[in-house]
Each structure stands twice: as C-alpha cells, then as structure tokens.
Amino acid sequence: MQISVVIPLLNEEQSLIELYNWIAEVMRSNSFSYEIIFIDDGSTDGSWKTIKNLSEKDDRVKGIQFNRNYGKSQALHAGFLEAQGNVVVTMDADLQDNPEEIPELYRLITEEKFELVSGWKKKRYDNKLTKNFPSKIFNAAARKTSGVKLHDFNCGLKAYKRDVIKNIDVYGEMHRYIPVLAKNAGFYKITEMEVRHQARKYGNTKFGMNRFIYGFLDLISIWFLSKFGRRPMHLFGSLGVLMFLIGFLSAGYIGFSKLYKLYHGIPNTLVALNPWFYIALTVMIIGTQFFLAGFLGELILRSKRDRERYLIKKTTSNI
Structure with a gap:
C-alpha cells in the first residue's frame, strides 16, 4: 500500500x-x-456514525473510536499503530488542510528521500491576535530549543516515511513536536513544504489559550527528555554536586570565621545566629534532594513498563 491517511x-x-x-x-x-x-x-455528535457508514461503503476507510476524549497525540498514536502505507500522511478533519497537497508530499518522501515533510501554512485564515501571533512566538521558541528549523510545528498536514511513525512514541500532548521526536530518534532528513490553508467551513475551532500554555510546557519537557531522558542522574547529580559544594564552602567559611575570632580573642556569636549556617544547611538539603531525584529517575527509567494510554471503545469491522 502506498499511502495511509x-x-x-x-x-x-x-x-x-x-x-x-x-x-x-x-x-x-x-x-x-x-x-x-x-x-x-470521543466525539459527542454523529461523527462515529458517519465514519461507520463510510467504512461499510468503502473498505479502505477504517475507524477507531475512543471511549472518551484523550487528546490528539493519543489519537495519532492509535492511527500510527494501524497504518500500513509506505507513506503516512496526517491531516485535520476540519477541511482547513487541502488533500490536493498529498501527491507532492508523497513525491518528497519517495523521490526526494525525505523522512518527514511538515506543512507550512504561510498564509493563514485564523484570528491573528488569538492564534497567529501566539503561534509565531511558539514556533520561534521551538526552533531555538530543538534545533529543527521549521516555520510551523503545529501544522496538522505532515507526511512520514513509514519507519518514522513506527519508531517514535507520540504521547501526552507531543503531537506538536513529532519532528523533534523524529530527530531525537535518528531521522534527520526533515523538510517543510508550503501548503494552502483554508478557512474553517463547519463548527468551531478546538484551539484555546490553554493549548498555547501547554505547548510551551511540553516544549520544556521534550527539551529535558532529549537531553537527560536516558540519564536523569546526569542533570540531578550535577545539581546535587553543585549544591553540596556551595554548602561545603559555606560550612568551611563558618568554621574558619570561628577559628579566626577565637585566635584573635574576638567574641564569638552562636552558630545559629550566623546566616551562613542556614545557607549551608539549606543547600545541603537541596543537594540531597537532587541526588534522590536522580536516583529515583534512574530507577523509574529501568522499571517502567508500557501501559495503555487510552481505551478504544469500538473499531470498524475492517480493523
């Protein structure tokens, strides 16, 4: 099969x-x-009935219904598991993505040998204040943090070589960062293609400011995971050493100060009245906590098991 949509x-x-x-x-x-x-x-309208009717008329149409709303990343994960095409194309269902872009996306994967092609909606029909401007900030931060030079990370229209979608794990709200996940997995042949964007024809947008905020939090998460996801002790252990060093120097300063005053006959105050005592105590406690966090991260990493992240309610008969 050539293409899975x-x-x-x-x-x-x-x-x-x-x-x-x-x-x-x-x-x-x-x-x-x-x-x-x-x-x-997890649609609450007649979407599933429509999908089921289409699958009965055309066996090339397959449907998966979640028990409730789990988010776009989980939906893509389920779709990627089912996809059998050599090239996998993702797109949104709101008619804002243009299916006529598919042949060129397919050509870039099969002939130009790219592993991932991301759409770039250069001219958009969304609200400039509530969606376009935040998207520009978000995309700039994503480029700077990830090193993947794309203009539009959140464009739903993308094409993938089959190996890519079978070897990355899309979870949480990470659908925005699939190109970054692909790069971290060793798929470096990534490019973008300018695509047409169309005004929404039916219904209302699912975009809200909460997604913009979550997007930046996810960006921090994926940066951390790409740098330290396999060895959390490298980060937390380093921070713990730094904290212990600061605590050790602070404690040394307190000891040297007391000896100096004792030698010169200067009256000594109680250690508890010295602010450096509390600095030393605090940073040593923080250092210990960082070490514990690193050890726990290593233990979790070694003992984690795959768990189902969503519950499928129904599938069409051809799955």
Whole structure:
C-alpha cells in the first residue's frame, strides 16, 4: 500500500463526508493505493456514525473510536499503530488542510528521500491576535530549543516515511513536536513544504489559550527528555554536586570565621545566629534532594513498563 491517511477528529460530523470525497478523488486521479484511518477522539455528535457508514461503503476507510476524549497525540498514536502505507500522511478533519497537497508530499518522501515533510501554512485564515501571533512566538521558541528549523510545528498536514511513525512514541500532548521526536530518534532528513490553508467551513475551532500554555510546557519537557531522558542522574547529580559544594564552602567559611575570632580573642556569636549556617544547611538539603531525584529517575527509567494510554471503545469491522 502506498499511502495511509491518518485523521484524528473531535466533533467534525459535518465535514467528514466532504473530506472523504475530496481525499478519494485525489487518490483516484493519481492512481494511489491507500487507506483512510479516522480516529474519533470521543466525539459527542454523529461523527462515529458517519465514519461507520463510510467504512461499510468503502473498505479502505477504517475507524477507531475512543471511549472518551484523550487528546490528539493519543489519537495519532492509535492511527500510527494501524497504518500500513509506505507513506503516512496526517491531516485535520476540519477541511482547513487541502488533500490536493498529498501527491507532492508523497513525491518528497519517495523521490526526494525525505523522512518527514511538515506543512507550512504561510498564509493563514485564523484570528491573528488569538492564534497567529501566539503561534509565531511558539514556533520561534521551538526552533531555538530543538534545533529543527521549521516555520510551523503545529501544522496538522505532515507526511512520514513509514519507519518514522513506527519508531517514535507520540504521547501526552507531543503531537506538536513529532519532528523533534523524529530527530531525537535518528531521522534527520526533515523538510517543510508550503501548503494552502483554508478557512474553517463547519463548527468551531478546538484551539484555546490553554493549548498555547501547554505547548510551551511540553516544549520544556521534550527539551529535558532529549537531553537527560536516558540519564536523569546526569542533570540531578550535577545539581546535587553543585549544591553540596556551595554548602561545603559555606560550612568551611563558618568554621574558619570561628577559628579566626577565637585566635584573635574576638567574641564569638552562636552558630545559629550566623546566616551562613542556614545557607549551608539549606543547600545541603537541596543537594540531597537532587541526588534522590536522580536516583529515583534512574530507577523509574529501568522499571517502567508500557501501559495503555487510552481505551478504544469500538473499531470498524475492517480493523
């Protein structure tokens, strides 16, 4: 199979048939063998009924329904596990991504030998104040932190070589950082392609300021994991040594000060009245905590087991 199209969605009943017809027309006109995988992330409208009807009419349409809303990352994870195509294309279900971009995305993967191609919505139809401006800040921070030079990390339209999606773990809210996860896994042939962005036709956007905040928190998480995820003791142990060094020097200063005053007959104050005593005590306690955090991180890393992160309620009969 040439192409798997993975589409996570939440309450997009109105757009699904139009999106399916559009994708199918593009695939037919380019003679692609394909499958379309819809992941219903806990929709409360008729999205699942529509997906089920489409799968009954066309066995290339597959559907996965979550028991509740788990988030886009979990939906992509489930779709990636099911995908069988040599090239996997992800897109949103709101008709803002254009299926006519798929042939060029496929060409870049198969002919130009890129491992990941990310869409870049250079001209957007979103609200400039609430979405476009925060996105620019977010993307600049992501480029600086990750070293992956993309203009639009959060674009839903991306194409992957099959090996990429089978060897990365998309969890939490990390769907924004799949290019970074791919780079950390050793897939360095990453590029971007300018794609058309279209105004939302049905329903309301799922974007909110909370996602913008979570995006920056996730950016910090992925930076930490890429640097110290395999050896947490390298970070926490280093901080612990630094704290102990500061505490040791502070304690040494207190001892030297008392000996100096004793030698010169200067009256000594109680150690408890010396502010350096509290500095030494505090940083030594913090140093101990950092060491414990490092040890616990190493233990967790060695004892962790894979756990299911979402509960699938139903699948279509062809899965």
